[in-house]
Amino acid sequence: MSHTRINLSDGWFFKQQDGPSDEWLPVSKVPSQVHVDLLANKKIPDPFVDLNERAVQWVGEKAWLYRTYFQVPVKPDQGTCTTDIVFEGLDTFATIFLNGTEILKTDNMFVVYRTNVTDHLKVESQDNLLEIVFDSALLRGRELVNEHAHEHNFLVRQTESGRLATRKAQYNWGWDWGPILMTAGPWRPVYIEQYEARISDVWIQNDVSPDLGECSGTVYAELDGELQPSDTLLLSLSKDGKRVYEQEVTVGTNGCSQKLLDTPFQLPQPDLWYPLGYGAQARYDLQAKLIRDGRELSSQSKMIGFRRTELVQEPDAHGKSFYFRINNIDIFSGGSCWIPTDSFLSQVSDKRYRDWIALMAESNQVMIRIWGGGVYEDDALLDACDELGVLVWHDFQFACGSYPTYESFLKNFETEARQQIRRLRSHPSMVIWAGNNEDYQVQERYKLDYNYDEDKDPESWLKSTFPARYLYEYLMPKLIKEEDRHMIYHPSSPWGDGKPTSDPSVGDIHQWNLWHGAMNKYQEVDALGGRFVSEFGMEAYPHLPTLHAMVSDPAQRFPGSMAMDAHNKATGHERRMMTYVVENFRLTGPLDLATYAHLTQIVQAETMRRAYKTWRRDWEGRRCGGVLVWQLNDCWPTVSWAVVDYYLVRKPAFYAIARALRPLDVCVERTLHDWTQTGDLVDENSGVKTGQVDHTLRARGGTFDVWVASSKLVDVEASVSVRFISIGSGKDVREAITHKVTASANTTTTVIRAETCLPSIPDAEDDGKPFDMASYDPYVIHVTLSVDGRAIASDTSWPEPIKYLDLSDRRVSFDIVSSSRIVVRAARPVKGFVFAEMQGLKLSDNGFDLVPGVDVTVEVEGCLTADKLRYTFIGAPRASLEVS
Template sequence: MATHTERIVTGLRSDWTFKEKNSSDDWLETAQFPTNIHLDLIKHNKIPDPFFEKNELLVGWVAEKHWTYRTVFPSPANALKAGKTHILAFDGLDTYATVFLNGKEILKSDNMFISHRIDVSSHLSSDGGQNELLIHFEPALERAKQIRDAHPEHFWQCWNGDSARLAVRKAQYHFGWDWGGVYITCGPWRDIRLEEYSARLSDLVASTALTDDNKQATVTVKAHVDSPTDAGIAKAAKVILSLVSDSDVAVESTATIEAEGFSTAIFTIDSPDLWWPHGYGEQKLYTVTAKLVGPDGNVVDTISKRTGIRRAEVVQEKDKHGKSFYFRINGVDIYCGGSDWIPADNFTPRVTEEKYRHWLELMVHGNQTMIRVWGGGIFEEDVFYDLCDELGILVWQDFLFGCGNYPAFPEILESVKIESRQNVIRLRHHPSIVIYAGNNEDYQLQESYGLTYDYEDKNPDNWLKTDFPARYIYEKILPEIVAEDGNGVFYHPGSPWGDGKKTSDKTVGDMHQWNVWHGTQEKYQIFEHLGGRFNSEFGMEGFPHIQTIDSFLSPGSSERYQQSSTVDFHNKADGHERRIATYLVENFRTVEDFEGFIHLSQLVQSEALAYGYRGWRRQWGDSRRCGGALVWQLDDCWPGISWAIVDYYLRKKPAYYTIARALRSLGVGIQREHWDWSVTHARPLPKTKWETWITSSKLQAMKVKLEVRFISIATGKDVATPLVAESIDVVANGTTDKVFTGEIDNVSTEPHVLSATLWVDGKVVARDVDWPQPLKYHSFGGRGLKVKFDLPDRAPEGKKRDAQGKITITVEKPLKGLVWEERTGVRVSDSAIDVVPGEEVVVDVFGLLKGEQELSWRFLGM
C-alpha cells in the first residue's frame, strides 16, 4: 500500500518582476505580492502618485498597455513521482490574463473574481529544477469595447463609467464612479501558490439548525475529499470531523468517505454558544476541522474554518404599512443602522489586515450594526468577513453588478455562474453574512430607460429575449446558487427591489432614497417622510478633513480653496458645486475661508443624516415601519470629496458621530414639525408643534428620567418652565413615542432650542437638541464656551493610543456643532456636539498626554 504524505502548500509570493510586454525594458521588482500594475509602477517612479493633484490624467496610459509578470520557482523534490498531483492555484487574476509555465500556455482567464486550479504535474521541471511562470495581461477596457462593439443588438446603458464595463467581469468602480477616479488596473491581485498532494480536503461546510428557543443546535459538517491520482484512497481512508467552541468544548466524529468523496457528521449541541450582532450578545465562534487520514494512518490533509451558530431571518409580513423588511437574529428583531461599503482603495492589494480592522472597528465604535458590501466593488478579502464575524457586524453582500443593463450572452452567463458559486462557497461559513442581493440599482436603471420587465412573466427563457436580459441572472442563476450553496442565507433580487414593484415604493422591500442630494433635492429636514421599509442607501456630501485635502495639494498651492480646479477634480459627483451650494445656502450663512467652508459642508452632512437616522430609528417602534438605514457611504477609495462619513485616511467626519448618537442602544429624540421657509418666504408659522420620543434596542423594559428645556438662542435663558418626567417606562426594542408634546408660539416667544436629556440611575445617557430651522436665521456669536482638558501624565506601557483623558465643555448660550480637529493617533468619544447652558458635557479623549498640543475645535458661528 502506498504511503500518503501530507499536502504541501508553497506560496509563490517572492521574486516577482514585471515589465511592459514585448518591450526591451529590464524586468523590475514588484512593489509587493499580491499586487497590481499601478502599485508596481509607483514603486519605480514610472508614474506619479495617482491620487495627487490631477495625476489621474497622467496615468491613464497604464490601462492601454499590455503587461507581463514573471517569477521563477523550484520544483519540489520527487516532483515527477507517480501518485502526486501538483496544482498551481490562482486566487485572482485581474482581468484578461494568459498564463504560461515553462513556455507552455496553461490558462486563459477573463474574470477578475474567479479562482483557478491548474494541474501542472506534467509541466514542471525535474526534481529541484527551476520553473518560469509568466502571466500576460491585456488592456481590459480595450477588450470590453471589442465585446460591446460586436453586440450592437444589446442596449448598452449604465450610470458611471464607460458602458463597455458591462461586458467585462471586473470591479466596476475601476472604470470611474461619482466618488472615485478612473484607474483600470491589472495584475495578480490575489495569491498564487503551488500545492502538492495525493489527496486533499477540497471543501468543508457546517450547516446549522437552531431550535426556536435557542437551546439546542444541530450542526451538520460535511467535508469533500479530492484524490485525483489515487481513487483507491477513498475506500480505505477516513475523515475526522471536529467542532470546538471558543470555550474549548470539543466534539469529534470519525466519518467514512461516501459516494463522490463526501464525508458527513452531525453534531447535536445543547445550550450552544450563540453568535450575536454586537450590542445584543457575544460573538461566540466554533472552529470546524476536518482531518483526512490515509490508509497507512498518516494525516494527509487538514482544513479548518471558523463559523458561528445563529439563526438569521429576513421578516417580510403584511402589516398596516405594506410589507415589512427587517432582520431577526436568533429570534430577536434587530434594527440595522449602518453603512454601505466600497473598496477601501482603488488599488486593493495594499489594504492591509490592520487597515480592515481599523475600518470595521469604526462600525462598532459608531454603534453601527450592518455593513452592505456594494455591488460595484469586489467580493471582499477573507479577513474582512473574519473581522465581521469577530466584531459582530451583520453583512449585506451584493453580487457584483451595479448601475447598468448587463448583457446575458451564453459565455457571460457561464462566467457569472462560476464566479458567483465560487464566492458563495468561499463565504458560506461566515455567520455575519445574512443577505445576498442580486445587484445594485439595475432595476432602477431598467425603470429609468423603460426596459422590459413583466413581473408576472415567470418564464426565464422569455427574459433572455427582452432588452433587460440580466433579469435571468438576478432571478434565476443567482437565487439557484444561493439556494444550493448559500448555507441558508436569504436572497434578494436586487437593491433596491420589492416584489416587482417600483423601486421607489415605500411599502415593500428596500429603497435607495436619493431625493435629498440627487433627484428632487428635497429639504433634508423631511428625510423621515421620504423613507421606506428598509433604507439601504441615502446620503449627503461633506468635505473631508483639511489634512486630507492637503495630502493631494502641493505645499503653498494656489488651489487651496473650495472652488479650485484641483479640489473640484477630487469630487466626481455630477453637479456637486450646485448641490453643495444649494444645501449650504438654504441652511447656513456662507463663509469664505476654506477651513470654515469645510466645517459648514460637514455640518450640512451631519445635520442631514441626523434627520434621516433619527426619524427612521423612531419608526422602528411603529410596527417595524423602518427596518434599517444604511448611509452611503462609510469609506472612500482615495482622498476625495464624497458622501463618505470617514475619509480615505480614516479621519472621521462629524456625521460619523451624529450617526453614532442616533444609534445608541438608548436614545432620545426631540423635534418640531417642519416648516418650509423658502416656500413661505420666511414667514413663520404662528404656532409649531413639537414631540419627544425615546428609542431602545435593549431587550428589557426599563425606567428613565427625561427633561425637556426651552432655551433662548440669544440669551441662554430658559424661556419656559422645563418639563420633567422622573420615571418613564421605556418599551424594550422599540420606541416610547410622544413622551412630551407641545406647541411653540412663534409670535410671542423668541427663537429658542428644545433640549431633551435622558438619565438612567442618575447618569446622563443621551441628549438631543432641536434648533429652529434654518440655522442661517440665527446669530451664534458670544457663546461663552469653556473647554477644559484633563489629561494623563503618561500612557500605559507601549499603548499611547489607550491613554485616556477627558474634555469638559460648558457654555453660556446654546452652541451648535462643536467639532474637534482630530489628528493621527488621537481620537475622541464624541464630536459635532450641541451644548446648552446649565449642562456639563464630558468627552473622552484617547492618545493625548499632558503637555502635548491640545486639540483645537470649531463651532458654528465661531
C-alpha cells in the same frame, strides 16, 4: 506527503509588454497591481494627488507582463504527488505561461483559478519560469461590447458600457465618488500547492430550532487528489478549547473515488452568534483532518457560528414589512453601505479591514451592505464582522447597468457565483445576498421589458430587452439554494415584489431625493422613509489634513478650485453642496477652505442625525426596518458622501450616527416650517394657503415631539428632562419639563407629542403687530435621557434655519483634565462644535452641540494630546482656533 503550500510572493518583475525587452522593474511583493508597482518605481505620479489621475490613464490601455522564478521540492517516489498552481485573483484578462508553455487563460477578476502543473515543472533545484500577460481590460471590454452588440444593448448609468461585459470590479471604470484607474496584475495571492490528497473545503449546513434549543444539520467535506479506501476524515467542533462534537468518517465507505463526504451533526443547547448589542458573538472552531496510515495528509479549519435568521416580509398597515430577525429577535439594521476601501486593493492589509469594521462597532452600527460595483469582499473583512457582530448584506457584483446573458457570460458568472457563495457561507455575519445594485432602476429608466406579475417564464426573460432578470430572479436564487440553502436572497437593491423601485411601502429603497433628485431638505426626512432605507446620503468635505494630502498646491486649496473639484466626482456637486449650505448656514467673510469644509460637515452631520433618529422612530410598528448611509468609506482621498474618509479619519457625521444608534437614545424635533417654499402661511378665516413665504413662522411657534428609541430587550425605567434655553443669553426661558417614562423594549416610545412651542417674540401670535427683530429671542429645546439618575443620551432642537440666528460670543471654555481628556462647555448654546481630526487621532466624541450647564468630556488617543487639539463651531471667529 503532507499538503504543502509555497507562496510566490517575492522575486517578481514586471514590464510594459510592448516596451523594451530589458526594461524589467522590480515588484516589491505579490499580491500587487500595476499602478502600485509603477508608483513604487517612480514611473508615474501618485494618482491620488492633484490632477494626476488624468496623467495615468495610459496605464489602463496597455498590456503588462509579470514574471518570477521559483523552485519546488522533488516529487515523491511513489508518483502520487499532485502539484497545482493557484491564483486567488488575477486582474483580469490574463494568459499564464509556465516554462514557456501556456497553462491557463483567465477572464474573471473574481474567480480563483487552480491548474495542475505537475507535468510542466522542472526537477528540484532548477528554476521554473512563471509568466503572466495581463491584457487591457478597458480595451477588451470595448471589444466584447462590439462582439455582442447584435444580441444585447449595453446600457449603463455610470461610465462606459465596456464594464458590463467584463467580470472585473466595476468601480475601476470610475464612479461618482471614485477615479478611473483601470488596474491589472496578480491582485490576490499566487502559490504552489503539493499534495497526495487534500481537503478543499469543510462546512456545516445547519438549522437552529425555533426555540433555539438545538442546532442540527450536516457536516460536509470536499476532498481532492488520489484517495484510498482506508483514508479517514476526522471532523471536530470546539469552543473555547472544549470539544463539543467529533466524528470519524472512512473515505472508502462509499468507494475511494468519493470527493464529497457528509455526516449528520447535532448540537444541543448551542451558544448562538448574535449581532452587535443583542448578545455574544459565539463562534466555534470547525476542523477537518485527512488521515492515511496514521499520518496527516491535509487539514482545514475555520471559525463558524450558529444563528437563526429570517427576513420578515409580512403585510401590515403600511404595506409589507422588511426587517431582519436574528435568533427570534427583531433587529433594527442601522449601519452603512461599503465600497472597496482602496482603488488598489492589493495593498490593503487585514488590519485595515478590521479597523474599518471596528469603527462600525464603535458607532453602534449593526449592518454593512457590500455594494455591487466593487468586489466580493475579503475574508479579513468578513472575519471582523463575525468577531464584532456586524451583519453583512452582500450584493452580487452587478451595478447600474443592463447586463448581458449570452452563453459564455452566464457560464463565467456561474463559476464566479458558486465560488463566492461557498467562500462566504460559513461566516455567521453573512445574512443576505442581493442580486445587484440599482439595475432595476436602469430597467425603469430605459423602459426595458418587465412584467413581474404575468411573465414567469425564465426562458422568455433571456429573449427580452431586460435579460438580466434571468440572473436576478432565476439563476442567482437557484445557485444559492444549491450551495447555501438557508441563505436569504433579495433580487436587487432596491427592489420590492416587482413594484417601482421608489415604492416606499415594500422592499428596500434608495432614497436619493436627498442630495440628488428633488433635493429635499434634510429637515424633510420624515416624509422620505420606507420599509428599509438601504441607501441615502449627503456629501461633505473631509478634514483639512486629508484635503491637503489630495491637493498639494497651496494655490489650489480653496473651495471650487480645479484640483479640489477633480476630487469630487458627483455630477453637479457644486450646486448641490452649496445649496444645502446656504439654505441653512451663514457665509461670512472670506470663504476659506477650513470654514467651508466645516459647514459641509455640519450639513452632513445634521442629515445623519435627522435621518437615523427619524427613521429609527419608525421602528415602532416595524414601519422601517433599517437605515444604511451611503457610504461609510472612500477608495481614495476625496470629497464624497463618506462619513469616514480614506485615511479612516471620522467626519462629524460619523459621531451623529453613533449617537442616533445608541442602545437607548432620545430625540426632540420641532414642526418644520419651510422657509424657502411658498404655501406655508394659511389664512385663518378660509383655511387656504396664501402662497406667500413667511420666514417668521418658526419664531411664531409650532409644536415639538420627544421620543425614546431602544434596542434593549427589556423595558427600561427612565427619566426625560426637557429644557428651553435662550440662544442669546444662555438662560432657561421657561421651567423644565420632566417625565418619568418606561422605554419599551426594542421599539420607540413617544414621550411628548405635538407639544406647543413658546413663541420667540412677544405677542408673536398677534398678526396685527410687526415682527420685532430686536425682541426676537429664539431658543433651543434640549432633552436629556437619564437612567438611575445618570444622563445617558441627549438631543437638541434648534430654530431653523440656523443662518437666521446670532451665534457670536458663545463663551466656550475648556478643562484639560489630562493629556487624554478634555472637557468642553459653553455659556450659550453652540451649534456644530468640531475638533479638527487627522490620521492617527482618535476621539470618543465630536461634532456635538453644547448647551449651558452640560459639560462634554472627550477622550483623546493617538497622535495629539488634549492640549494640542484645534476646534471650530458655527459662528466661531475663525475656522480653527487653538485651545488655550
